[in-house]
Amino acid sequence: MKNFGNQVQFKVYQNMPSPDPNRLPVVYEEWEERAREVLEEGPFYYVAGGAGGESTMQANLQAFQRWKIVPRMLRNVEERDISIELFGQGYSSPLLLAPIGVQSIIHPEGEIAAARACAAMKIPYIASSASTKPMEEIAESMGDAPKWFQLYWNKDPEVTASFLTRAEEAGYSAIVVTLDTAMMAWREQDLKNVYLPFLIGEGVGNYFTDPAFCSNLEESPEEDPAAAIMHWTQTFGNPSLTWEDLAFLRKHTSLPILLKGILHPDDAKLAVEHGVDGIIVSNHGGRQVDGAIGALEALPQVCEAVEGKIPVLMDSGIRRGSDVVKALALGAKAVLVGRPCMYGLAVAGEEGVREVLQNMLADTDLTLALAGERAIRELNQSNLKKDE
Numbered sequence: 290m291k292n293f294g295n296q297v298q299f300k301v302y303q304n305m306p307s308p309d310p311n312r313l314p315v316v317y318e319e320w321e322e323r324a325r326e327v328l329e330e331g332p333f334y335y336v337a338g339g340a341g342g343e344s345t346m347q348a349n350l351q352a353f354q355r356w357k358i359v360p361r362m363l364r365n366v367e368e369r370d371i372s373i374e375l376f377g378q379g380y381s382s383p384l385l386l387a388p389i390g391v392q393s394i395i396h397p398e399g400e401i402a403a404a405r406a407c408a409a410m411k412i413p414y415i416a417s418s419a420s421t422k423p424m425e426e427i428a429e430s431m432g433d434a435p436k437w438f439q440l441y442w443n444k445d446p447e448v449t450a451s452f453l454t455r456a457e458e459a460g461y462s463a464i465v466v467t468l469d470t471a472m473m474a475w476r477e478q479d480l481k482n483v484y485l486p487f488l489i490g491e492g493v494g495n496y497f498t499d500p501a502f503c504s505n506l507e508e509s510p511e512e513d514p515a516a517a518i519m520h521w522t523q524t525f526g527n528p529s530l531t532w533e534d535l536a537f538l539r540k541h542t543s544l545p546i547l548l549k550g551i552l553h554p555d556d557a558k559l560a561v562e563h564g565v566d567g568i569i570v571s572n573h574g575g576r577q578v579d580g581a582i583g584a585l586e587a588l589p590q591v592c593e594a595v596e597g598k599i600p601v602l603m604d605s606g607i608r609r610g611s612d613v614v615k616a617l618a619l620g621a622k623a624v625l626v627g628r629p630c631m632y633g634l635a636v637a638g639e640e641g642v643r644e645v646l647q648n649m650l651a652d653t654d655l656t657l658a659l660a661g662e663r664a665i666r667e668l669n670q671s672n673l674k675k676d677e
Protein backbone atom coordinates (compact mmCIF):
# COMPACT_ATOMS: atom_id res chain seq x y z
CA MET A 290 0.00 0.00 0.00
CA LYS A 291 2.46 2.59 -1.21
CA ASN A 292 1.41 6.22 -0.65
CA PHE A 293 -2.01 5.13 0.42
CA GLY A 294 -2.90 8.48 1.99
CA ASN A 295 -2.45 10.46 -1.23
CA GLN A 296 -4.63 8.01 -3.13
CA VAL A 297 -7.49 8.30 -0.65
CA GLN A 298 -7.31 12.10 -0.60
CA PHE A 299 -7.27 12.17 -4.40
CA LYS A 300 -10.43 10.06 -4.56
CA VAL A 301 -12.27 12.43 -2.21
CA TYR A 302 -11.28 15.65 -3.96
CA GLN A 303 -12.03 14.20 -7.38
CA ASN A 304 -15.70 14.90 -6.61
CA MET A 305 -15.09 18.65 -6.46
CA PRO A 306 -17.09 20.83 -6.84
CA SER A 307 -20.15 18.60 -6.38
CA PRO A 308 -19.66 16.17 -3.52
CA ASP A 309 -22.09 13.31 -3.01
CA PRO A 310 -24.73 14.65 -0.58
CA ASN A 311 -24.99 11.18 1.02
CA ARG A 312 -21.28 10.88 1.68
CA LEU A 313 -20.14 9.28 4.92
CA PRO A 314 -18.57 11.30 7.73
CA VAL A 315 -14.84 11.90 7.93
CA VAL A 316 -14.66 13.40 11.41
CA TYR A 317 -14.60 10.90 14.31
CA GLU A 318 -17.00 12.96 16.41
CA GLU A 319 -19.48 13.03 13.54
CA TRP A 320 -19.42 9.23 13.22
CA GLU A 321 -20.23 9.02 16.92
CA GLU A 322 -23.04 11.56 16.58
CA ARG A 323 -24.53 9.73 13.60
CA ALA A 324 -24.34 6.43 15.53
CA ARG A 325 -26.21 8.05 18.40
CA GLU A 326 -28.95 9.04 15.94
CA VAL A 327 -29.39 5.57 14.46
CA LEU A 328 -29.11 3.47 17.63
CA GLU A 329 -31.48 3.15 20.58
CA GLU A 330 -30.17 4.53 23.87
CA GLY A 331 -29.40 1.12 25.37
CA PRO A 332 -27.14 -0.14 22.58
CA PHE A 333 -25.57 3.27 21.90
CA TYR A 334 -24.46 3.75 25.49
CA TYR A 335 -23.41 0.13 25.76
CA VAL A 336 -20.86 0.91 23.03
CA ALA A 337 -20.01 4.50 23.86
CA GLY A 338 -19.98 4.23 27.63
CA GLY A 339 -17.26 3.30 30.07
CA ALA A 340 -16.89 2.17 33.65
CA GLY A 341 -17.91 4.41 36.54
CA GLY A 342 -17.54 8.12 35.93
CA GLU A 343 -15.60 7.41 32.71
CA SER A 344 -12.39 9.02 33.96
CA THR A 345 -10.29 6.30 32.34
CA MET A 346 -12.10 6.73 29.06
CA GLN A 347 -11.10 10.39 29.22
CA ALA A 348 -7.57 9.54 30.36
CA ASN A 349 -7.16 7.43 27.22
CA LEU A 350 -7.74 10.46 25.01
CA GLN A 351 -5.81 12.90 27.21
CA ALA A 352 -2.77 10.63 27.15
CA PHE A 353 -2.57 11.12 23.37
CA GLN A 354 -2.84 14.90 23.78
CA ARG A 355 0.13 14.98 26.10
CA TRP A 356 2.50 13.62 23.46
CA LYS A 357 3.32 15.84 20.47
CA ILE A 358 4.93 14.84 17.19
CA VAL A 359 8.10 16.74 16.27
CA PRO A 360 8.28 16.57 12.45
CA ARG A 361 11.58 16.21 10.56
CA MET A 362 12.20 17.78 7.13
CA LEU A 363 14.07 16.98 3.89
CA ARG A 364 14.14 13.23 4.34
CA ASN A 365 12.68 11.94 1.03
CA VAL A 366 9.36 10.52 2.14
CA GLU A 367 7.95 10.07 -1.34
CA GLU A 368 7.63 6.29 -0.98
CA ARG A 369 6.36 4.95 2.31
CA ASP A 370 5.93 1.55 3.86
CA ILE A 371 3.27 1.05 6.51
CA SER A 372 3.51 -2.73 6.60
CA ILE A 373 4.52 -4.68 9.69
CA GLU A 374 5.51 -8.20 10.65
CA LEU A 375 4.10 -10.16 13.57
CA PHE A 376 4.86 -13.76 14.49
CA GLY A 377 6.63 -14.29 11.20
CA GLN A 378 3.70 -13.07 9.14
CA GLY A 379 3.54 -9.87 7.10
CA TYR A 380 0.59 -7.50 7.48
CA SER A 381 -0.06 -4.61 5.12
CA SER A 382 -0.72 -2.07 7.90
CA PRO A 383 -0.32 -1.61 11.67
CA LEU A 384 -4.09 -1.67 12.34
CA LEU A 385 -6.25 -4.49 13.66
CA LEU A 386 -9.92 -4.47 14.54
CA ALA A 387 -10.26 -4.73 18.32
CA PRO A 388 -12.27 -7.71 19.54
CA ILE A 389 -15.81 -6.48 20.12
CA GLY A 390 -18.67 -8.66 21.21
CA VAL A 391 -22.40 -8.37 20.57
CA GLN A 392 -22.11 -6.49 17.28
CA SER A 393 -25.69 -7.51 16.47
CA ILE A 394 -26.87 -4.71 18.77
CA ILE A 395 -25.11 -2.24 16.46
CA HIS A 396 -26.08 -3.61 13.04
CA PRO A 397 -28.25 -6.53 11.88
CA GLU A 398 -25.31 -8.12 10.02
CA GLY A 399 -23.15 -7.65 13.11
CA GLU A 400 -19.76 -9.31 13.05
CA ILE A 401 -20.09 -10.50 9.46
CA ALA A 402 -20.22 -6.94 8.12
CA ALA A 403 -17.22 -5.83 10.19
CA ALA A 404 -15.25 -8.97 9.31
CA ARG A 405 -15.88 -8.47 5.60
CA ALA A 406 -14.78 -4.85 5.82
CA CYS A 407 -11.54 -5.97 7.46
CA ALA A 408 -11.02 -8.68 4.84
CA ALA A 409 -11.42 -6.07 2.09
CA MET A 410 -8.85 -3.83 3.80
CA LYS A 411 -6.52 -6.78 4.65
CA ILE A 412 -6.78 -5.70 8.28
CA PRO A 413 -6.89 -8.58 10.77
CA TYR A 414 -10.28 -9.05 12.35
CA ILE A 415 -10.18 -10.21 15.96
CA ALA A 416 -13.32 -12.23 16.58
CA SER A 417 -14.64 -11.92 20.13
CA SER A 418 -15.67 -14.92 22.22
CA ALA A 419 -18.81 -12.87 22.85
CA SER A 420 -19.73 -12.56 19.18
CA THR A 421 -23.35 -12.99 18.22
CA LYS A 422 -22.31 -15.12 15.24
CA PRO A 423 -20.24 -18.28 15.83
CA MET A 424 -16.53 -17.97 15.05
CA GLU A 425 -16.79 -20.48 12.16
CA GLU A 426 -19.37 -18.36 10.34
CA ILE A 427 -17.25 -15.24 10.77
CA ALA A 428 -14.15 -17.04 9.50
CA GLU A 429 -16.01 -18.37 6.50
CA SER A 430 -17.21 -14.89 5.53
CA MET A 431 -13.58 -13.73 5.40
CA GLY A 432 -12.02 -16.34 3.13
CA ASP A 433 -8.31 -16.54 3.81
CA ALA A 434 -8.02 -12.91 5.02
CA PRO A 435 -6.11 -12.53 8.31
CA LYS A 436 -8.13 -13.29 11.43
CA TRP A 437 -7.39 -13.73 15.13
CA PHE A 438 -9.58 -15.09 17.91
CA GLN A 439 -10.15 -13.41 21.29
CA LEU A 440 -10.68 -15.77 24.19
CA TYR A 441 -12.79 -15.13 27.25
CA TRP A 442 -11.45 -17.73 29.60
CA ASN A 443 -14.53 -19.63 30.72
CA LYS A 444 -14.92 -21.07 34.24
CA ASP A 445 -15.41 -24.42 32.54
CA PRO A 446 -12.00 -25.56 31.24
CA GLU A 447 -13.71 -27.81 28.70
CA VAL A 448 -15.36 -24.79 27.10
CA THR A 449 -12.08 -22.87 27.06
CA ALA A 450 -10.27 -25.80 25.46
CA SER A 451 -13.08 -26.27 22.97
CA PHE A 452 -12.93 -22.60 21.92
CA LEU A 453 -9.18 -22.88 21.35
CA THR A 454 -9.57 -25.99 19.22
CA ARG A 455 -12.44 -24.52 17.23
CA ALA A 456 -10.50 -21.30 16.58
CA GLU A 457 -7.49 -23.16 15.24
CA GLU A 458 -9.65 -25.39 13.06
CA ALA A 459 -11.59 -22.40 11.70
CA GLY A 460 -8.38 -20.76 10.49
CA TYR A 461 -7.66 -18.11 13.12
CA SER A 462 -3.93 -17.48 13.38
CA ALA A 463 -3.46 -16.03 16.88
CA ILE A 464 -5.23 -16.11 20.24
CA VAL A 465 -5.87 -12.91 22.21
CA VAL A 466 -6.61 -13.72 25.85
CA THR A 467 -8.47 -10.87 27.49
CA LEU A 468 -7.55 -10.71 31.16
CA ASP A 469 -9.26 -7.52 32.32
CA THR A 470 -12.85 -8.74 32.11
CA ALA A 471 -13.19 -11.71 34.44
CA MET A 472 -16.37 -9.88 35.43
CA MET A 473 -18.22 -6.94 33.99
CA ALA A 474 -17.32 -3.63 35.64
CA TRP A 475 -19.69 -1.13 37.23
CA ARG A 476 -20.98 0.57 34.08
CA GLU A 477 -23.21 3.43 35.11
CA GLN A 478 -24.85 4.06 31.73
CA ASP A 479 -25.91 0.42 31.34
CA LEU A 480 -27.22 0.27 34.91
CA LYS A 481 -29.17 3.48 34.30
CA ASN A 482 -30.61 2.17 31.01
CA VAL A 483 -31.09 -1.32 32.49
CA TYR A 484 -29.41 -2.72 29.39
CA LEU A 485 -27.12 -5.74 29.09
CA PRO A 486 -27.10 -7.33 25.63
CA PHE A 487 -26.26 -10.90 26.59
CA LEU A 488 -29.22 -11.10 28.97
CA ILE A 489 -31.40 -10.81 25.87
CA GLY A 490 -29.42 -13.49 24.07
CA GLU A 491 -26.96 -11.35 22.08
CA GLY A 492 -23.29 -12.31 22.02
CA VAL A 493 -23.72 -15.98 22.89
CA GLY A 494 -23.24 -17.44 19.38
CA ASN A 495 -20.00 -19.23 20.21
CA TYR A 496 -21.42 -20.71 23.41
CA PHE A 497 -24.79 -21.93 22.17
CA THR A 498 -23.06 -23.80 19.33
CA ASP A 499 -20.41 -25.31 21.58
CA PRO A 500 -20.70 -29.00 22.46
CA ALA A 501 -18.83 -28.57 25.76
CA PHE A 502 -21.05 -25.66 26.79
CA CYS A 503 -24.25 -27.40 25.75
CA SER A 504 -23.30 -30.63 27.52
CA ASN A 505 -23.83 -28.82 30.82
CA LEU A 506 -27.39 -27.83 29.98
CA GLU A 507 -30.42 -29.92 30.76
CA GLU A 508 -32.15 -28.72 27.62
CA SER A 509 -30.69 -27.25 24.44
CA PRO A 510 -30.42 -23.42 24.17
CA GLU A 511 -33.25 -23.52 21.60
CA GLU A 512 -35.53 -25.37 23.99
CA ASP A 513 -34.71 -23.31 27.07
CA PRO A 514 -32.84 -20.12 26.15
CA ALA A 515 -33.35 -18.56 29.59
CA ALA A 516 -31.55 -21.44 31.32
CA ALA A 517 -28.75 -21.34 28.73
CA ILE A 518 -28.26 -17.60 29.26
CA MET A 519 -28.24 -18.13 33.03
CA HIS A 520 -25.55 -20.77 32.63
CA TRP A 521 -23.59 -18.36 30.42
CA THR A 522 -23.65 -15.59 33.05
CA GLN A 523 -22.50 -18.06 35.72
CA THR A 524 -19.56 -19.38 33.71
CA PHE A 525 -18.53 -16.46 31.47
CA GLY A 526 -15.47 -15.27 33.41
CA ASN A 527 -13.09 -16.82 35.88
CA PRO A 528 -11.71 -14.44 38.53
CA SER A 529 -9.78 -17.24 40.28
CA LEU A 530 -7.15 -17.61 37.53
CA THR A 531 -3.44 -16.99 38.18
CA TRP A 532 -0.29 -16.83 36.06
CA GLU A 533 0.31 -20.55 36.59
CA ASP A 534 -2.92 -21.30 34.71
CA LEU A 535 -1.48 -19.98 31.44
CA ALA A 536 0.11 -23.40 30.92
CA PHE A 537 -3.41 -24.73 30.30
CA LEU A 538 -3.82 -22.48 27.26
CA ARG A 539 -0.41 -23.40 25.90
CA LYS A 540 -1.38 -27.05 26.15
CA HIS A 541 -4.50 -26.50 24.07
CA THR A 542 -3.21 -24.34 21.22
CA SER A 543 -0.16 -24.11 19.03
CA LEU A 544 -1.09 -20.57 17.93
CA PRO A 545 0.69 -17.47 19.25
CA ILE A 546 -0.90 -16.30 22.52
CA LEU A 547 -1.24 -12.58 23.32
CA LEU A 548 -2.40 -11.25 26.68
CA LYS A 549 -4.80 -8.31 26.40
CA GLY A 550 -5.29 -5.87 29.27
CA ILE A 551 -1.72 -5.52 30.52
CA LEU A 552 -0.97 -2.10 32.07
CA HIS A 553 1.60 -2.75 34.81
CA PRO A 554 5.26 -3.23 33.82
CA ASP A 555 5.58 -6.04 36.37
CA ASP A 556 2.76 -7.90 34.65
CA ALA A 557 4.55 -7.38 31.35
CA LYS A 558 7.64 -9.04 32.85
CA LEU A 559 5.52 -11.91 34.17
CA ALA A 560 4.01 -12.34 30.73
CA VAL A 561 7.47 -12.74 29.22
CA GLU A 562 8.53 -15.12 32.00
CA HIS A 563 5.48 -17.26 31.39
CA GLY A 564 6.31 -17.63 27.73
CA VAL A 565 3.44 -15.80 26.05
CA ASP A 566 4.02 -14.52 22.54
CA GLY A 567 2.71 -10.97 22.78
CA ILE A 568 1.07 -8.31 24.94
CA ILE A 569 -1.75 -5.88 24.26
CA VAL A 570 -1.58 -2.81 26.47
CA SER A 571 -5.22 -1.92 27.04
CA ASN A 572 -7.72 -0.81 29.63
CA HIS A 573 -10.58 -2.16 27.54
CA GLY A 574 -11.45 1.29 26.25
CA GLY A 575 -12.05 2.55 29.81
CA ARG A 576 -14.85 0.03 30.27
CA GLN A 577 -13.39 -1.91 33.21
CA VAL A 578 -11.39 -0.08 35.92
CA ASP A 579 -12.58 3.51 36.22
CA GLY A 580 -9.59 5.48 37.47
CA ALA A 581 -7.12 3.22 35.70
CA ILE A 582 -4.12 4.72 33.92
CA GLY A 583 -4.61 5.80 30.28
CA ALA A 584 -3.39 3.00 28.01
CA LEU A 585 -0.89 5.18 26.15
CA GLU A 586 0.55 6.33 29.49
CA ALA A 587 1.26 2.71 30.37
CA LEU A 588 2.83 1.84 27.03
CA PRO A 589 6.43 3.14 27.38
CA GLN A 590 7.09 1.39 30.69
CA VAL A 591 5.55 -1.85 29.49
CA CYS A 592 7.79 -1.75 26.39
CA GLU A 593 10.80 -1.09 28.59
CA ALA A 594 9.94 -4.05 30.83
CA VAL A 595 9.54 -6.36 27.85
CA GLU A 596 12.98 -5.39 26.42
CA GLY A 597 11.87 -6.21 22.87
CA LYS A 598 11.52 -9.91 23.69
CA ILE A 599 7.91 -10.09 22.49
CA PRO A 600 5.77 -7.67 20.47
CA VAL A 601 3.69 -5.12 22.37
CA LEU A 602 0.43 -3.93 20.79
CA MET A 603 -1.96 -1.37 22.25
CA ASP A 604 -5.53 -0.13 22.15
CA SER A 605 -7.87 2.27 23.97
CA GLY A 606 -8.24 5.74 22.56
CA ILE A 607 -7.04 5.36 18.97
CA ARG A 608 -9.18 7.82 17.01
CA ARG A 609 -6.98 9.29 14.26
CA GLY A 610 -3.80 8.69 12.28
CA SER A 611 -1.74 10.83 14.63
CA ASP A 612 -2.78 8.54 17.51
CA VAL A 613 -1.50 5.55 15.54
CA VAL A 614 1.81 7.30 14.87
CA LYS A 615 2.22 8.24 18.54
CA ALA A 616 1.50 4.72 19.78
CA LEU A 617 3.96 3.22 17.31
CA ALA A 618 6.61 5.81 18.21
CA LEU A 619 6.18 4.83 21.87
CA GLY A 620 6.92 1.21 21.08
CA ALA A 621 3.69 -0.46 19.95
CA LYS A 622 4.14 -2.78 16.96
CA ALA A 623 0.48 -2.37 15.99
CA VAL A 624 -2.74 -0.88 17.36
CA LEU A 625 -6.30 -2.10 17.73
CA VAL A 626 -9.20 0.16 16.80
CA GLY A 627 -12.42 -0.20 18.78
CA ARG A 628 -15.27 2.29 18.94
CA PRO A 629 -14.51 4.21 15.71
CA CYS A 630 -15.21 1.05 13.70
CA MET A 631 -18.34 0.32 15.69
CA TYR A 632 -19.73 3.77 14.86
CA GLY A 633 -18.90 3.05 11.22
CA LEU A 634 -20.81 -0.23 11.55
CA ALA A 635 -23.83 1.49 13.13
CA VAL A 636 -24.00 4.18 10.45
CA ALA A 637 -23.26 2.20 7.29
CA GLY A 638 -22.57 -1.47 8.01
CA GLU A 639 -19.68 -3.05 6.12
CA GLU A 640 -19.12 0.08 4.05
CA GLY A 641 -18.97 2.22 7.19
CA VAL A 642 -16.30 0.06 8.83
CA ARG A 643 -14.30 0.06 5.60
CA GLU A 644 -14.54 3.83 5.36
CA VAL A 645 -13.38 4.37 8.95
CA LEU A 646 -10.42 2.02 8.49
CA GLN A 647 -9.47 3.44 5.12
CA ASN A 648 -9.51 6.99 6.41
CA MET A 649 -7.51 6.08 9.48
CA LEU A 650 -4.90 4.36 7.33
CA ALA A 651 -4.71 7.31 4.94
CA ASP A 652 -4.31 9.70 7.85
CA THR A 653 -1.63 7.44 9.38
CA ASP A 654 0.32 7.30 6.12
CA LEU A 655 0.21 11.07 5.61
CA THR A 656 1.10 11.82 9.24
CA LEU A 657 4.05 9.42 9.00
CA ALA A 658 5.30 11.12 5.85
CA LEU A 659 4.83 14.64 7.19
CA ALA A 660 6.55 13.66 10.43
CA GLY A 661 9.53 12.85 8.20
CA GLU A 662 9.56 9.04 8.30
CA ARG A 663 9.33 6.58 5.43
CA ALA A 664 8.43 3.46 7.35
CA ILE A 665 6.49 2.93 10.51
CA ARG A 666 9.18 0.61 11.87
CA GLU A 667 11.48 3.64 11.96
CA LEU A 668 9.26 5.57 14.38
CA ASN A 669 10.60 5.96 17.90
CA GLN A 670 10.50 8.34 20.85
CA SER A 671 12.78 10.82 19.06
CA ASN A 672 9.74 11.65 16.88
CA LEU A 673 7.84 12.81 19.97
CA LYS A 674 7.98 15.31 22.80
CA LYS A 675 5.97 15.04 25.98
CA ASP A 676 4.22 18.07 27.48
CA GLU A 677 5.87 19.22 30.67
Ligand SMILES: Cc1cc2nc3c(=O)[nH]c(=O)nc-3n(C[C@H](O)[C@H](O)[C@H](O)COP(=O)(O)O)c2cc1C
Binds near residue numbers: 336391419606626628
Ligand atom coordinates in the same frame (compact mmCIF):
# COMPACT_ATOMS: atom_id res chain seq x y z
C1 LIG B 1 -19.10 -2.51 22.68
C2 LIG B 1 -17.75 -3.07 23.04
C3 LIG B 1 -17.61 -4.43 23.23
C4 LIG B 1 -16.37 -4.97 23.55
N1 LIG B 1 -16.24 -6.33 23.65
C5 LIG B 1 -15.02 -6.85 23.86
C6 LIG B 1 -14.84 -8.26 23.85
O1 LIG B 1 -15.77 -9.01 23.61
N2 LIG B 1 -13.60 -8.74 24.08
C7 LIG B 1 -12.52 -7.92 24.33
O2 LIG B 1 -11.41 -8.39 24.55
N3 LIG B 1 -12.67 -6.58 24.33
C8 LIG B 1 -13.88 -6.04 24.09
N4 LIG B 1 -14.00 -4.67 24.03
C9 LIG B 1 -12.81 -3.83 24.21
C10 LIG B 1 -12.09 -3.59 22.86
O3 LIG B 1 -11.47 -4.76 22.40
C11 LIG B 1 -10.98 -2.53 22.99
O4 LIG B 1 -10.12 -2.87 24.04
C12 LIG B 1 -11.51 -1.13 23.20
O5 LIG B 1 -12.72 -0.90 22.51
C13 LIG B 1 -10.44 -0.14 22.74
O6 LIG B 1 -10.78 1.13 23.05
P1 LIG B 1 -11.45 2.20 22.02
O7 LIG B 1 -12.88 1.75 21.87
O8 LIG B 1 -11.30 3.44 22.77
O9 LIG B 1 -10.68 2.14 20.73
C14 LIG B 1 -15.24 -4.11 23.71
C15 LIG B 1 -15.39 -2.74 23.52
C16 LIG B 1 -16.62 -2.22 23.17
C17 LIG B 1 -16.72 -0.73 22.92
Ligand SMILES: O=C(O)C(=O)c1ccccc1
Binds near residue numbers: 390391
Ligand atom coordinates in the same frame (compact mmCIF):
# COMPACT_ATOMS: atom_id res chain seq x y z
O1 LIG C 1 -18.67 -5.10 26.79
C1 LIG C 1 -17.48 -5.44 26.85
O2 LIG C 1 -16.58 -4.62 27.02
C2 LIG C 1 -17.12 -6.83 26.75
O3 LIG C 1 -15.97 -7.12 26.79
C3 LIG C 1 -18.14 -7.91 26.62
C4 LIG C 1 -18.12 -8.97 27.50
C5 LIG C 1 -19.08 -9.95 27.40
C6 LIG C 1 -20.05 -9.89 26.44
C7 LIG C 1 -20.06 -8.83 25.55
C8 LIG C 1 -19.10 -7.83 25.62
